[in-house]
Amino acid sequence: SMGHYAGLTKAKEIVRAAAELGIKYITLYIFSTENWKRTADEVGYLMNLIRSHLQSEFDFYKKNKIRLLHIGDISGLPGDIQSDLRSAMEETAGFSGTTLVMAINYGGRDEIIRGVRKLIAQGTAPQDITEEAFSRSFDVPGLPDVDLLIRTGGELRLSNFLLWHASYAELLFTDTLWPDYTKKEFYSDIEKYQTRNRRFGAVPDAQDGRHR
Incomplete structure (x- = not known):
């Protein structure tokens, strides 16, 4: 749909804004493990959008020195998308600016389960x-914890996103749909x-506001 197209196009604007602010990491939830439950036509369309975005916007990411990372079960994606993701990560690995973490075929519970299996x-x-x-067993070992999680579209839930990393994240909810988010x-925000x-679970001292 045009909404999906506009949503992926929006990524470039927000990633650029994050880079301008000096934000080191930004993670976008592009395709969840639950999204496979959609119709075959819609899933196919979304895969084509991801495929197209990786190819058409790669120069933008390189030009702006944006490092690309992927989280999610890469083995469940079409072979050419796996290849494009790996190439994108390899070619941008040396960049030290903003890191864009693309969550594709991602689920927070799935990442935890796969991590447990890896340790076993x-x-x-x-x-x-x-x-x-x-x-260290997660898709990107050492990925920093989430500071701020912004949920667009008026939904008041995490939707299985970065459950471990967002343990102490500040949450912001907006009614604005992602394609309209400016x-x-x-x-x-x-x-x-x-x-x-x-406070990270600590109680602030009444006199000086420090954690204790």
Whole structure:
């Protein structure tokens, strides 16, 4: 649909805005593991959009020194998209500007399950399974925790997105549909985030506001 096309086109505008603000990581939820439940025609259309975007916008990402990463079960994607994703990641690996993390065939629970399987396959002893070890088993080992999660379209749920990484994320919900979400609104949401008092579960000291 035109909505899907506009949504993927919007990615470029928001990624550029993030780069202008010096944001180091931005993750876009492009295709979830649940999206396979849609009709075959719609899934095929979405795959074609992803395929087209990776090819047509790659020069934009290279020109702007944007590093590309992928999270999700890459083995479940069409072979040519797997190849394009791997090439894009290899060719932008040396860039030190903003990193765009593309969540394609991604589900938060699925990533956790695949991580557990990886640890078991490696023969990891139960006592060696720490938060740090567990985070190294994810699709991108060492991916920073989410600071701000913006949910567009008036939905008030996480929809299985970055469940581990967003444990302490600040959440912002907007009624604006993603294709209509503007650079101006993105800037506004960043300003709102900057006013939040992030405690990470600690209780602020009544006198000086410090965590304890």
